Amino acid sequence: MAYVDKTALVARIVSLSAERGYFVNRPPKFGKTVLLDTIATYFKGNREAFRGLAIYDMQMPWEEFPIIRFSMNDGKAELGKEIEEILASFYGVLRSSSSEGYVRFCYVTGNTKPVKSTLTSSLNDLSSIDGTSPELSTLCGFTRDEILSTFGPELSEFAKKVGKGEDEAMKDIEDNYSGYNWHLFGDKAGLVFNPYAILFVFKCMAICAYSVEEFLMPEWLRNLLKQYKSEIASIIGGSVRKYGRPQSIIELLQSPDLNSVRLIMWEYGLLTADFTSADNAGKCRFPNDKVSSVVWEVIQESLWLII
Known part of the structure; x- marks a missing residue:
């Protein structure tokens, strides 16, 4: 069984300042849960679990800590505002606990990054792993x-x-x-x-196409792409800024526009960009041929319905 050893990068993450929380957002099926399991195993002080991997021979403090994990996978979209209010209070406690030294390490992950809203006013101190170094951006x-x-x-x-x-x-x-x-x-x-x-x-042992189902594209995202099918082509090749703090995904969906669609496609791995200028601007593109085919497949579904 092959194993891609990311533990040297994990060592760098767990050695970062404990005063701030960190987050990594990636599309579905990018190894976020495996990464969480790896970090949790380190904080259990279980060095033997890493025998043969890079972190095993590194000078690390193998201390055991209590580990608390929360999953929001079962949250229902129609309860969005209610969930935001609960999480705003919850993350506020995490932030203050981290700054006061009660939390050794705080790590948040999901398909989309926290952005400014009622919820994330409690998360303003979260640091993106992607902004830390080019190497850490390859963690997942x-x-x-x-x-x-x-x-x-x-x-x-x-x-x-x-x-x-x-x-x-x-x-x-x-x-x-x-x-x-x-x-x-x-x-x-x-x-x-x-x-x-x-x-x-x-x-x-073959190049296989994604189906929309395999890509785990939620129904609301499929409907959004269909709604903006005529404008999707203009997004590709268009300019995008790497670091922006727009409204939450929930708020974006309440009154979507073309910029909202661009952001949401980015967060779900349907878009990426090449950045070459000092002002953080880049050009949007599909990451690869398979993602492109999934997007156009969804759009064509709506065209068939029209016909």
Whole structure:
């Protein structure tokens, strides 16, 4: 069984200042839960669980801490405002507890990042891991180098199966599953692949298309794409700023516009961008061919309905 060792990056995260909370937002199936499990195992002081991995030989304080984990996966959309009010109070306690030294490490993750709203007035001190360093922005997902070093035998078998050289076969995989960029000015080495997709490719030994269902696209997002089907093309190639603090996703959906659609597509992994200028501006693009095909598939559903 192959394992992409991210524990050296985990060591960097858990060594960051305890006075501020941190968050990582990634689309579905990008390894967020596995990352949480890894961090929790470290804070249990269980060094033996990491034998053979990078963090095992690092000079780390292997102390055991009580671990509290909360999941909001069962929250219902129609209770959005009520949930925001509850979470605003909850995160306010977390923030004050962290600053007062009662919480060793506070980490928040999900499909979308916290943004300014009633809820996140209590989260203004959260720091994005992506803004910390280019390396930490690759914490979730596989880089090209990680695939080459970890899945060498699988890549060789895949290349033989499709009748291509390894470089050409890797290029096919890149075109279809790579291209996600979460760090400003990140170079090609910082682009990441969807890990679920890579594991699926090497299991099936084929380039497979996503279905909308496999992409875990919620119904409200599908409806939003259909509503703005005529404007989606204008988003691609358009300018976007990396760091902005708009309203919450709930508020964006109450009165959506083209900018709202762009933001939501970004948060759900349907868009990324290449940043090349000092003013944090970049050009929007689909991360890869497979994501592009999923978006157009959803839009075409509405076109068929019209016909």
